[in-house]
Amino acid sequence: MDQQQLRALEQRCIQEEAPECTAACPIHVDARAFVGHVARGEWSEAWKVLHKTMPFPGILGRICDAPCRQRCKRIEAGDPIQIGELERACVATPPPRFHVQPLSSKAKTIAVVGSGLSGLTAAWDLARKGYSIRIFEPGTKLGGPLRSIRDRRLPEAALEEELERLSTLDVTVHLSVDVEPADFLEQCISENNAVFLSLENASGRNWDIARDDAGWIIVDPMLHSTRRAGVYGGGRPSMAGLSPVWQAAEGRWAATSIDRFLQKVSLTAGREKDGPYKTRLYTSLEGVAALPRVAAADPESGYSIDEAISEASRCLQCECLECVKVCAYLERFGAYPRKYAREIYNNESIVMGMRQANKLVNSCSLCGLCERVCPEDFAVQDLCLQARRSMVRRGKVPPSAHEFALQDMRFSLSERFRLVRHAPGRTQSAHAFFPGCQLCASSPGQVKRLYRHLMEGLSGGTGLMLGCCGAPAFWAGQEDEFHRVAEEIRQDWEALGRPRLIAACSTCFRMFAEHLPEVPTISLWQLLEENGLPPSFASASHRPLAVHDPCTTRPYPAVQDAVRRLLQRQGIPVEELSLSRDKTECCGFGGLMQNANPDLSREVAARRARTSPLDFLTYCAMCRDSLASVGKRALHLLDLLFPAPDGVEPATRPRPGWSERQENRARLKDSLAMELWGERQPAMQAYERIRLIIAPEVARLIDRRRILDEDIRRVIFAAEESGKVAVHPRTGRIKACHRPYRATIWVEYSPTPEGYVVHTAYSHRMEVMGGPRR
């Protein structure tokens, strides 16, 4: 990822876009933050927000006409937030102390003719920038036009107090000045570096300056320049109307132009967001109850403190976070895609120091729900997958992230599990059944029943392909390894005479569809549905089930439909989860989240499980097992279509541990090879004959640590052969280790006549140099 790609990505996430109120405000007061403070009764913080953007909050806060209201999102659920009234309530509270520190003097003077809100704002902004300001007011008091506002909202004392603040800056005020003569303007121009005309009440009829047909001085609507060089204007009633905030805004824009004019820089660059603009921020109002505005008990004096707080509490605090709302992973890391893109970019470009975002990159389930719910289609999964690939290329993948899953995949691709055959007695296959590694790991009995069923039910021969689709390598960003796996599958498919593959697992289905387009593949569920298999048994009164679509079926509505039709045919009532089909959630296994971040994976599964009290029905073995592992009653569709003969309640079947998953695969292959093809499997290796005795709580501990019984057998076998062990003289227990791959496995055990009692097992990746290795 380069800088440019990063910026494009950052742009796409709209969470940091301004809310409607701020975008609508001509001077962009951070109304969302302001209202938030009011809702919490934080008056001095609320004051500070106003003060940051507003010139004279004590004035404008009382009389602002609040054009923000028209674009407030609350309109869609009640009345807009009365932001103007809240400002009024805020500035009636005692102001905190503000210290204004102007920039150092620029030794340039600017004349401000008239002291309407535009003139006062221009004076305030320019004085703070270090200019000397001379205000020429025709009336007897500063802020003349404001004093004529027949509105008791702006008491004289409040006005005086605010205007007093000008005296802390380099501002000279001249009152009762006759500004109308033609000479006056010429004098202003010749004696000052620039001039601002506050046109609220000065007509300047005699001035030598270009006017429009109606007699108004021509002022550029953006730059607020007049047709005379160095002369700017604002507050003209025909433009700013009677809107106080608009008058203030015109003063501000003119001040910006004057400053740039005097600094001799571009007047126009980067000013696209001067004034109201369209924001891209999206805020969902789903589940927001309509609320009317709070009415002030005394409309004349405005909101009381309590009334203001309850009105402000109606504010939606607009933000997007559509993706974060539906994703425990995005929530876990405390930010949103815009920030994550930056963190991942930094993670990649770091030369020295810690890569803080490794966990962020490797924990994503790659399920793609974020992209589906994002108004701008931000795909966090693409970002994470690219980052993983880049880590792989640079040799920077933390081994703890994916190695166990990759080892498991290699097991499935080894002779221990892999099997490619035509149906017994056949030399051709119209179909080949690809059950996938995890269904075989979880329910080997179902796979056997299913395969027999497919052999009988389909014509033209149905071969069998046991193996792995390579998804773990794909998810890990191991592109080379994934392509090798895909190529092997393609060759196996060729060897069977190019049959149509029947994929029981939605991940396999997707991998083939996306990466082996030449291999015709059908989802098992579509095939069963199309062929009317198995014959329906229409259970009399099945309890309704909640369908959990595997996240890898997200782009395949036809597969999801087939599953629902199969259920309907069996007479099973179905309830749709609020996030289902193209918006389904991951079970916590996808994208190797389960490997890289087991805690998060459990949280994801538990969160999903809570979305319905009903039993879940899914059609992915890994989804079923992930849900079962957090105590959710969950069925695999095969449990309904091909019920196990032993009558065990399938919804409460525990998730088999990692060891059992490998043993199930190996045994499935051996027994199928024996039963269907009469093939005797090679004799057991010596270490495989080691008998282990493991108490259930130790077995659970070892499974959580992802240590396989097979690894333990290898440790004990090697230890007993070599004698390189430590013995505890009092207990007689033995400790030994072995390094089967990039991890050292330690086992503490006691030999007994019945077998080896395993007390504990643990592992580390660090390698002891010169220590015991095999």
Place this chain on the structure above:
Amino acid sequence: MKAENVSPEDLQWVCRKCNRPLEAGTVSVEYMGNQFTTELPTCPGCGFVLISESLALGKMAEVEQILEDK
């Protein structure tokens, strides 16, 4: 990783081959291309090194994590 990696419990173990109790010894360890030395329970005879469960799951896992992210 310093001498606190060797606990009194570790030194109760005896190397079966050499029949000698383990002692704290300087051992070189390596991870992700980083090599360093530390004190670990070692057989003074054959150099067998014992890594205890608490060390593997505690300090060692922490250092592994740091080196993985370096």
